[in-house]
Amino acid sequence: MIAGPGSCWQLTRTVRFGDTDAAGVMHFHQLLRWCHEAWEESLERSGVAAAAVFPGGDPAVGDGGPSVALPIVHCSADFRRPLRCGDRLQVLLSPRRLDGGSFEVSYAFARDGEPVAWGLLRHRAIEAASRRPCDLPPVLEGWLEAAVASADPG
Amino acid sequence: MIAGPGSCWQLTRTVRFGDTDAAGVMHFHQLLRWCHEAWEESLERSGVAAAAVFPGGDPAVGDGGPSVALPIVHCSADFRRPLRCGDRLQVLLSPRRLDGGSFEVSYAFARDGEPVAWGLLRHRAIEAASRRPCDLPPVLEGWLEAAVASADPG
Amino acid sequence: MIAGPGSCWQLTRTVRFGDTDAAGVMHFHQLLRWCHEAWEESLERSGVAAAAVFPGGDPAVGDGGPSVALPIVHCSADFRRPLRCGDRLQVLLSPRRLDGGSFEVSYAFARDGEPVAWGLLRHRAIEAASRRPCDLPPVLEGWLEAAVASADPG
């Protein structure tokens, strides 16, 4: 059991061959990619469209994407067990609001219930045009509130 | 409709933010990664364990992995439409045996039924220890036969 | 010796640990990444600024990047020898104009003079805003002409 207070969004992920290196196990930085993709999946599952959070809208329709960007200002990861091609992992997301303009999500990875790795991504809201710090956009505040409301009370 | 004669294994894939580049759309070589991961998923779905095909077994148990490796000797991709973060794609796999020691899989990607990209991966069986060409391992022959048997007759 | 008629831009590349997979050798799709990065390096060496070709200019200065984008519409690769961590490769670029709006670059990889792999990237010019086909931008025409002028006549 890897969930704790504040946990929500349990997803799954399978280690793929291209995630490994010549030591035969997952190459470390792939875990950070998995964290970000798990965050995207959690947004999707809570009904937040990718276009509401991420730039990349169709330039033909004159839409430069959301006015607020959420770049990562800090990340970390800890690796406890080697992860092998074909391993099926559980990924548990625990989001946390830090202040009006930033939040972080911790990601606990387990295999057959045994903790194997952790990741952390910290985001700060900025105005996409000026890159000046700003408040979290409403869509993110909503996602955070839903996360807290659904969290295991511990 | 993107399926044709010989098609089987219809999977799905969502474009993630890290798959894009500063042009706002999928960075081209990610598609080749998706193809390989779709192949791994099709093996999994047909009951083939990753450890039966891919090296990376636990060295502590003295298992150096399968005796036959299936490296890619050729790949190609064609890109017809820009793919954006959040796009939900259908991926259709069409495997084909080329000779006793090689096979290829073509991957047709569609969005809302419209073809957007194609990929092709060609594999050749080699003895893992000597890297000499050899016959396809039985597990792969089984997967290919299952694919052909389940294929849309066109 | 891997150069032939039309070749120019000889670069080098070292295989890194993260480029390998659990089979102990380069994971196939990394080669396509290397091709694109070699193209970027060749532009740089011929005095073409990245900002003149690639989007990603600073949004704070109101510059949406070049008006013409050069997306890849086709790519392929052939793999003849396994590539291992630490291998030092020579990369030979051979650009070719296809028509007024497209060009391709072939990339020959060698180790100690022995050919080990090939890649091909085909680009088509489009207006960045509308994504409609257009002519190659002058900066690319200049790079192509310089390439042809410097090529080994064979």
Add this chain to the structure above:
Amino acid sequence: MIAGPGSCWQLTRTVRFGDTDAAGVMHFHQLLRWCHEAWEESLERSGVAAAAVFPGGDPAVGDGGPSVALPIVHCSADFRRPLRCGDRLQVLLSPRRLDGGSFEVSYAFARDGEPVAWGLLRHRAIEAASRRPCDLPPVLEGWLEAAVASADPG
């Protein structure tokens, strides 16, 4: 000036197009890849062969690679400035021995002398076959001593 006490190995790195995402700047986890590649380059520059540190030796010659592996057990990164395609970065490595079986390297990234990002990779020595903790291999001890000897005394 970004060097401090204990710093050594100043390398360079150019941000490539495939390192960016649809926000127009470097996608965060690429920085961790750059850190590892900078470490590999520093080993190379100090005369340590890749095959002495990394697995992936030719299986045909019956060499399973070095008996000690150095997996990453922790990593982190901080991002202060957006990094754009074509940016030329200085990378300063500061290695540090933690105990008989582990060490870490911090990576300071600067652009035109201005700090833009930091990374940290912590490695622990294990026996490759058993994955049991062990002492750092002599080749790594030598690299660490050379690093300390060449470091700016501050």
